[in-house]
Amino acid sequence: MIAKKQKLTTAMMDSISNVLETMFFLPMDFISPESITKLWHKSSSQIQTVKISFSGPFSGFLMLLIPVGLAENITADFMGLDQTEVTKDHVNGTTKEIANMILGNIFSKYDDQAVFNLEVPEIIPDAKNISPAPENENELVFCVDTLDDHLVIKMIIDS
DSSP, X not given: OHHHHHHHHXXXXXXXXXXXXXXXXXXXXXXXXXXXXXXXXXXXXXXEEEEEEEESSSOEEEEEEEEHHHHHHHHHHHHTOOGGGOOHHHHHHHHHHHHHHHHHHHHHHHOTTSOOEEOOOEXXXXXXXXXXXXXXXXXXXXEEEESSOEEEEEEEEOO
């Protein structure tokens, strides 16, 4: 499990950076889960949460937790729209695509010969109680600091 977790950690860090910086032109740095927990609880931002389940050599799900304001900014930039033109459907589509691209990229970096099945990304309504910090040893959590705000990517592996 330790070797798998280390390999997944490297694949996740590379994938998150690749997708956010290269595909969405979002400058970012990783920060500690302890730092984000303090920031998260002080924030009054509404959080958009996307979940994608997966199965293959191991199964589980990935969650993207992103403040709505940051998601709206990314969506406007990605779609070439003025922020006033961005709809909730646009934001939902963009955040689902971000999560899908990150997860697909993780698995191609983790093992490009393994077959993983990804479910359709879904928006999780009212996800206020989801902690941005790891809750057990089966979770990999990456906290990202951007110029505008913070976001969290969690992978929970079924035990």
